[in-house]
Structures are given as structure tokens and as C-alpha cells.
Amino acid sequence: MLNKFKGIIPAFYACYDDAGEISQERIIKLSQYLYGKGIKGLYVGGSSGECIYQSLAERKATLKYVAESLQGKLTLIAHVGAPSTKESVELAKYAEELGYDALSAIPPIYFQLPESAIEKYWLEIMNSTELPFIIYNIPQTTGYNLSVSLLKRLLKNDKLIGVKNSSMPVMDIERFKAAAHEEFIVFNGPDEQYVSGRLIGADGGIGGTYGVMPELFLKAEEFIATGNFSNAREIQHDINDIIIALCSLNGSMYSVIKEILKIRGINIGSVRGPLEALHGEDLGKAEGIKRMIDEAIEKYQMA
Numbered sequence: 578m579l580n581k582f583k584g585i586i587p588a589f590y591a592c593y594d595d596a597g598e599i600s601q602e603r604i605i606k607l608s609q610y611l612y613g614k615g616i617k618g619l620y621v622g623g624s625s626g627e628c629i630y631q632s633l634a635e636r637k638a639t640l641k642y643v644a645e646s647l648q649g650k651l652t653l654i655a656h657v658g659a660p661s662t663k664e665s666v667e668l669a670k671y672a673e674e675l676g677y678d679a680l681s682a683i684p685p686i687y688f689q690l691p692e693s694a695i696e697k698y699w700l701e702i703m704n705s706t707e708l709p710f711i712i713y714n715i716p717q718t719t720g721y722n723l724s725v726s727l728l729k730r731l732l733k734n735d736k737l738i739g740v741k742n743s744s745m746p747v748m749d750i751e752r753f754k755a756a757a758h759e760e761f762i763v764f765n766g767p768d769e770q771y772v773s774g775r776l777i778g779a780d781g782g783i784g785g786t787y788g789v790m791p792e793l794f795l796k797a798e799e800f801i802a803t804g805n806f807s808n809a810r811e812i813q814h815d816i817n818d819i820i821i822a823l824c825s826l827n828g829s830m831y832s833v834i835k836e837i838l839k840i841r842g843i844n845i846g847s848v849r850g851p852l853e854a855l856h857g858e859d860l861g862k863a864e865g866i867k868r869m870i871d872e873a874i875e876k877y878q879m880a
């Protein structure tokens with residue numbers, strides 16, 4: 578039953594028109610483009626979706642357009658974490674109406690709340706719909722790292738089916754798997770560690786750079802699935818060179834990714850402030866990174 582969650586699940590990027598408003602047309606274009614690459618599903622409205630910088634109405638619109646474009650074709654996960662519990666629950670109910678396959682949420686943001694408040698927040702989201710729930714653990718941005726004891730308490734609720742784990746120690750993946758039941762899914766978060774994450778027990782991955790190079794992550798997954806570990810290690814190395822390049826320019830990683838997609842004919846606008854658009858002497862450098870991606874795709878085509 579949970580097989581539909583196991584595989585390569587790109588985090589969907591925020592899609593804006595040239596004025597910086599949500600673009601239905603561009604959402605459809607990006608979702609169809611990614612669908613055509615053979616991915617398993619999409620994670621909509623997370624970090625890559627710039628969720629924290631969008632209004633409730635904008636987030637709902639994005640959830641709706643992706644669902645309309647891909648319903649029944651891909652596994653769709655809605656990230657519904659928002660500043661207040663009230664808004665998170667509203668998004669959760671809306672995602673259920675739209676037919677999403679699962680919900681997910683970061684812990685509360687801004688205030689460093691005690692674990693009891695985080696527990697209550699996730700439980701209220703879980704109890705607001707019939708949908709399965711996936712915890713989004715990303716301590717480097719939220720300041721909270723999921724504890725095994727909270728995970729165990731939350732597992733008493735059958736709706737909790739997994740964790741998307743973006744903490745850097747791959748060991749956390751192994752600990753979360755060990756703390757849960759056999760069916761429990763752990764998604765690898767850090768794209769730089771996809772191969773290691775899978776080997777230590779992750780069932781698949783949800784990642785922010787998959788969307789700009791889905792071919793490479795699908796190939797890495799194929800190498801792992803067929804036990805071809807030397808190629809898996811090598812493609813991870815090539816992926817990491819690319820991610821480091823994506824993060825090396827003046828402008829947010831997402832703005833560089835969006836420039837590359839634009840060169841490919843998928844124009845989804847730029848990023849919303851306070852994220853920085855690509856600027857200064859680095860304008861035009863996305864082309865070189867796109868070339869790195871193309872070369873890597875070609876390198877493994879026959880492997």
C-alpha cells in the first residue's frame with residue numbers, strides 16, 4: 578500500500594509569472610515536464626515551493642493547479658506547514674478535498690516552542706483529515722530536530738506513515754527506521770546523500786534539486802536498486818559537484834535552478850523576496866551549470 582511513496586519525489590518549485598504572481602499556466606507546464614521524466618510523485622508547497630513566503634490563497638491555488646494537472650498520474654504530497662495551526666489545518670482540509678495522497682508539515686516556525694507544542698501541532702493536523710501524514714524534519718532551518726521519543730509517541734496515531742528527514746546525519750534515517758514499524762517510510766532529505774541515505778534504510782527521497790536533474794536521481798536509484806554500487810557512488814559524486822555549483826552563485830539556489838529550467842524552455846519565473854534572484858556578475862552563469870547536468874546525463878545514459 579505504501580509503495581506509491583517509494584521512489585524519486587521532486588519538491589515542486591514555486592511558479593510565478595513575470596510580475597511575481599502565482600501562474601497556473603507555468604504550474605501546469607512544470608508539473609507535466611516533471612511527470613514526463615518518470616518520477617514517482619511530487620511534494621508540493623515545501624521549502625522549494627517557498628511556502629513560508631506565500632499567502633494561504635496562493636498556496637491553495639498551487640495545490641489545486643498541480644492536482645488538476647496530475648491527479649491519478651502521480652503520488653501527490655501536500656506540505657501544509659504554516660505559521661499557525663489554524664492555517665495549517667485549513668490547508669490540510671483543502672488538500673484532502675483536492676484528493677492529495679498525503680499531508681506533510683514542518684514543526685512550528687519562529688518561536689522556539691517546547692516539544693509538547695510541536696507534538697500538539699502535528700497531532701492537530703493529523704486529526705483534521707483522513708489523510709496519511711509525513712513529518713518534515715529539517716533542523717537546519719526550523720531549529721528543531723525530531724526526537725525518537727516524540728516519534729514513538731506520534732506513532733500511536735495510525736495516520737503517521739513516515740518522516741521526510743533532511744537532517745545531515747544519515748544515521749538519523751537508520752534511528753527513525755529502527756524506532757518505527759516495518760511499513761514506516763523514511764524519505765532521504767539531503768540530495769547530497771541520496772545514495773548513503775538509501776543504503777542505510779531510506780525508502781526513497783524527496784529533494785529540492787531533483788526537479789532540475791531528475792534524470793540523475795532516477796539513474797542513481799536504478800543503480801542502487803540493481804546493486805551497482807560503484808556507479809551509484811560515482812553518480813552521487815557528480816550530483817554533488819552540481820549541487821555545490823548551484824549553491825555557489827549570487828542568488829538563492831532556487832533562483833539558479835529556475836534559470837536552468839528557463840534555458841530548457843520551462844519558464845517558472847524567479848524567486849520571491851527575501852530569497853535573492855541571480856544577480857550581478859553571476860547572471861549568465863547558469864548556462865555552465867546546465868552544461869554540467871547535461872554532461873552527467875549523457876555520461877550515464879548507457880550505464
Ligand SMILES: CC(=O)N[C@H](C=O)[C@@H](O)[C@H](O)[C@H](O)CO
Pocket residue numbers: 624715717718742743765766767768769783784785786820
Ligand atoms: C536544507 C534543505 O533545503 N534541504 C532540502 C530538503 O531536504 C534538500 O533537498 C536540499 O535542497 C538539497 O539537498 C540541496 O542542498
Ligand SMILES: CC(=O)C(=O)O
Pocket residue numbers: 588589620622623624625626783784785786
Ligand atoms: C527539499 C524539499 O523537500 C522541499 O523543498 O520541501
